[in-house]
Amino acid sequence: MATGTEPSPLTGDSTGVHDASRAAIGPRHLRTDRWWLAPAVTAAGLLAFVVYSTWRAFANADYYHAPYVSPFYSPCLADNCAAMRHGPNADVFGSWWGLSPALLILIFPLGFRLTCYYYRKAYYRGFWASPPACAVAEPHKKYSGETRFPLVLQNVHRYFFYFAVVVAGILTYDTALSFRDEHYRWGHMGLGSLLFLINIALIWTYTLSCHSCRHIIGGRLRHFSKHPVRYRLWGWVGKLNERHMLLAWASLISVALADFYVYLLSTGAFDDPRFF
Ligand code: FES
Numbered sequence: 122m123a124t125g126t127e128p129s130p131l132t133g134d135s136t137g138v139h140d141a142s143r144a145a146i147g148p149r150h151l152r153t154d155r156w157w158l159a160p161a162v163t164a165a166g167l168l169a170f171v172v173y174s175t176w177r178a179f180a181n182a183d184y185y186h187a188p189y190v191s192p193f194y195s196p197c198l199a200d201n202c203a204a205m206r207h208g209p210n211a212d213v214f215g216s217w218w219g220l221s222p223a224l225l226i227l228i229f230p231l232g233f234r235l236t237c238y239y240y241r242k243a244y245y246r247g248f249w250a251s252p253p254a255c256a257v258a259e260p261h262k263k264y265s266g267e268t269r270f271p272l273v274l275q276n277v278h279r280y281f282f283y284f285a286v287v288v289a290g291i292l293t294y295d296t297a298l299s300f301r302d303e304h305y306r307w308g309h310m311g312l313g314s315l316l317f318l319i320n321i322a323l324i325w326t327y328t329l330s331c332h333s334c335r336h337i338i339g340g341r342l343r344h345f346s347k348h349p350v351r352y353r354l355w356g357w358v359g360k361l362n363e364r365h366m367l368l369a370w371a372s373l374i375s376v377a378l379a380d381f382y383v384y385l386l387s388t389g390a391f392d393d394p395r396f397f
Pocket residue numbers: 233236237238239240278282327328330331332333334365
């Protein structure tokens with residue numbers, strides 16, 4: 122029973138599991154299953170994506186092959202972008218910008234994912250072991266949660282959500298443009314168009330399954346009965362929200378695959394098979 126004198130986990134005095142008031146259990150945990158597998162696989166998957174996306178973002182090459190532009194480089198905001206003729210591009214950053222155009226735009230999808238509730242859990246467990254798994258004590262002596270700097274900044278997630286919607290809209294436009302041929306005539310569909318279609322479906326379902334989106338749609342209401350449309354939308358978004366982890370991974374893989382496909386076409390390693 123709480124006496125009111127124990128150090129609070131949220132004040133950073135103790136993680137609770139190292140607290141003197143806890144039962145004196147010798148082992149670090151009592152789990153007998155392979156509890157380390159999930160955080161290990163998560164860490165490996167996230168690390169692979171970080172390595173791949175860093176390489177591609179700094180490559181500043183092989184991100185456009187008509188009619189496809191890599192999602193890592195869209196929208197192109199710099200004069201030096203190879204896809205300036207493609208579609209939703211703006212020469213916001215003039216010729217003075219000499220670095221990769223991807224660096225101008227990746228901050229938004231990256232910020233959205235880094236602050237995502239699911240990814241937070243994933244990398245806290247996978248990389249910081251905080252905690253590594255349910256009922257397994259973390260190695261850290263103190264815990265201040267997300268109530269202090271720098272982790273309190275995770276609260277910007279709801280704002281990244283708005284940017285993510287804009288980026289998803291632009292990628293939708295890119296997907297529509299992928300149904301043109303290399304001469305910008307409509308009526309083309311290649312394997313790339315199909316990959317882009319799958320990717321944008323996953324990007325949208327991941328974005329709409331966001332906890333912030335669910336709150337924006339259904340939060341701050343006293344009576345759902347007086348807001349039937351919002352209630353209906355909230356129900357749909359709630360169904361997606363149940364699959365948020367799955368959609369987070371599926372969209373992460375699909376966006377990397379879409380980029381890699383453009384890379385293969387652009388380097389001449391592969392020809393885009395055409396359906397019509
Ligand atoms: S909670 Fe995961 S994207 Fe918002």
